[in-house]
Amino acid sequence: MLKSINSSNSFNLNKEESKELKTHRLLFIHDLILPNVTVLKNSKLQIFQIGNPKFNFNKVRILGIVTQIKNDILWIDDSSGCISVKLPKKGIYANRFDLFKVGCQLEVLGQLIECNNNNIIERFIEGER
Secondary structure, eight states: OEEETTSSOEEOOOHHHHHHTTSOEEOOHHHHHSOEEEEETTSOOEEEEETTTTEEEOEEEEEEEEEEEETTEEEEEOSSOEEEEEOOTTSTTGGGGGGOOTTOEEEEEEEEEEEEETTEEEEEEEEOO
16 A cells, blocks of 8 residues: 555555566656655555656666765766765675776766755665665
8 A cells, every 4th residue: 555645645556566576677767856755555655656657666767877985885877966875884886895986987886865854855776675
């Protein structure tokens, strides 16, 4: 059962839609910044909607240029926008941290997350663990 944050209407995911949530969608960063947010009822899992007809997603795949690196956070730019990517040190990228340099091209698999940080809504990608 999904419940939209912005309305009191609830809706059900059919079997096909729930399969979509297991797929890493290749999207432009611009599209990751704009989608509506819905959340699973009684869960912290966020599900995003985009497109017409709409499809649900939370796992994403992006390809872009690394523009900044700070600890375990990278900023990726694909010319449509820029987004931060948190790469867990114990995740699938753990043995590749020394390869990341500003200016290199990088493909990231992860989960799109939105959080409220001091009344500022932020979206970022958390890399696969």
